[in-house]
Amino acid sequence: MTEQNIISAPTPVQGTPEASGELTDLLGLMARLRADCPWDQKQSNHSLIPYAIEEAYELGEAVQADDDEDIKSELGDVLLQVVFHCQLYAEQGRFDISDVISTLQQKLIRRHPHVFEAENLVDEAAVKVRWDEIKAEEHQAAAAR
Template sequence: MLETHNNKITPPQAVEGTPKATGDINDLLALMARLRADCPWDVKQTNHSLIPYAIEEAYELGEAVQADDDEDIKGELGDVLLQVVFHCQLYAEQGRFDMSDVIATLQEKLIRRHPHVFEAETLTDDAAVKARWDEIKAEERRVDEARGKPRRRLDATKAGSALMQAQDVQSQASKLGFDWEGVAGAFEKLEEEIEELKAEVRDKSKAEIKANISDIEKELGDCMFALVNVARKLSLDAEAATLTCVHKFKSRFGYIEAQLAAADKRLEDSDIEEMDALWEAAKRHERSS
């Protein structure tokens, strides 16, 4: 059993020899400790370097659930769990907290946010539960503020992908009066940002672009943010629209690959002119199907 403690944090003891898959959380923690000791890649990782992997694994889990394949779902749930275990190992090495502290914090939160289950409160439907949940979260934020934790008006926006965060922060700012009335202003801002991005790269050599890549990245981010604002003003979900485009691109590229394979050719044996012609054929195939 994992036990919460207030003593000095000690990282899990690394497993010796060749471990076995037991299904025991403590054995998993010992395996992670071993990887941190002996795997060159794992040794190099930090909490910050792992952030992209945690995001990627969450999306892959979502895709596995949509596909409804048990083996894939188990694998992706395990990958998400690995991110939790990896982060806990790193923080334990820093002497800050360990897995038992994370589990205890989660247990406390679940108990605190479900008074209708563990206390005398009676909530009759899911809408009432959601409203009470939001009330409790608001009270938790007030407690944080009383403890001196800074809280700004847009800090309560949702976590998620960059597109999701951009759209939510824009929506929250709109509720505070920081917005255009119609979509025209959003389009003008998008055009302005695109021109600024073009100016950063126009007539520049590869070396000049590389030397100025930080400023170019900022301008590109401004363009993405402005485009998300156009989506919001049109009542579209920027994340869903982008995912639709990704799936469409993959489908069309798959068509190209299949047509080349039917001609006994590989993608590597083709050129951009041939692939572009097949791309247009894929678009015609979509419209006719």
């Protein structure tokens, strides 16, 4: 966990929290659940895998149905999976949500040279080809490590 990237170490919320819509409050809520909920305490990154997969499928169904309330709910469930996994990895001292966000930002910048560099990609098809090339290069580099 990089000190400069830490959003803030989540402090478990006290009392009954309100739904503020703020990421830091969500992280505090997750920390409280890990501290005080027996089910949440028992979970591991491995035990959460089926839930992450299920929520991704449910999000796909909600988008297909084009139901805004269901989409918001299912996006929240997918976000819960991200936050829950990040909380568990942070507890293990491996990384935190700030590291995940930074990694995503780096990937988005790297995979969009037509936006952030001088590459001139003229249409969606060219962007997709370049994205796939960059992704393949990343996988090769990872395999070489």
